[in-house]
Amino acid sequence: METSLSIRLKTLRKSLSMSTAHVIKMLKKNNISYSEQSIYKWEQGSAVPSLETLKELSKIYDCNISYLIEGKKYKYMRITPSENYLLNTYRTDFLFRSIITQVIKKLDRSH
Numbered sequence: 269m270e271t272s273l274s275i276r277l278k279t280l281r282k283s284l285s286m287s288t289a290h291v292i293k294m295l296k297k298n299n300i301s302y303s304e305q306s307i308y309k310w311e312q313g314s315a316v317p318s319l320e321t322l323k324e325l326s327k328i329y330d331c332n333i334s335y336l337i338e339g340k341k342y343k344y345m346r347i348t349p350s351e352n353y354l355l356n357t358y359r360t361d362f363l364f365r366s367i368i369t370q371v372i373k374k375l376d377r378s379h
Contacts, residue, residue, distance in 0.1 A: 272339055274313035279337075281311070294328050295321070301345040 281291060288307045295302060300321055309315035317325065326333040334340045347355070 271313040272312050273316065273336060276336055276339065277307075277317075277325065277329075278311040280331065281307075284329065286328075291325075291328060295324055298324050300333055 281288070288304045292304060302317075302321070306315065306317075310317050310337060315345055322333055322336055326336055329336075332341070
């Protein structure tokens with residue numbers, strides 16, 4: 269009985285033109301050992317891979333584990349080094365202002 273997970277596993281593997289043997293080889297690189305029969309069972313919905321295996325499969329298929337499990341796609345945006353610098357500067361400035369404000373409030377209370 270096919271499930272949403274089994275359909276996604278099969279679709280992703282085929283869309284990347286990967287054989288089950290190739291998936292097994294990639295899993296073995298991460299010390300996870302399965303047979304082709306296991307992959308067929310996952311893709312038919314008669315068995316479910318472990319959470320650790322799903323994590324590795326998400327890396328192999330270049331998708332989020334959430335997509336494998338629930339079908340939800342999340343987009344993550346990468347930021348440039350200059351954007352990262354600006355964000356860190358803003359955070360530092362914000363934290364500094366926050367600390368100064370707290371110190372001033374404490375000084376006002378003590379007088």
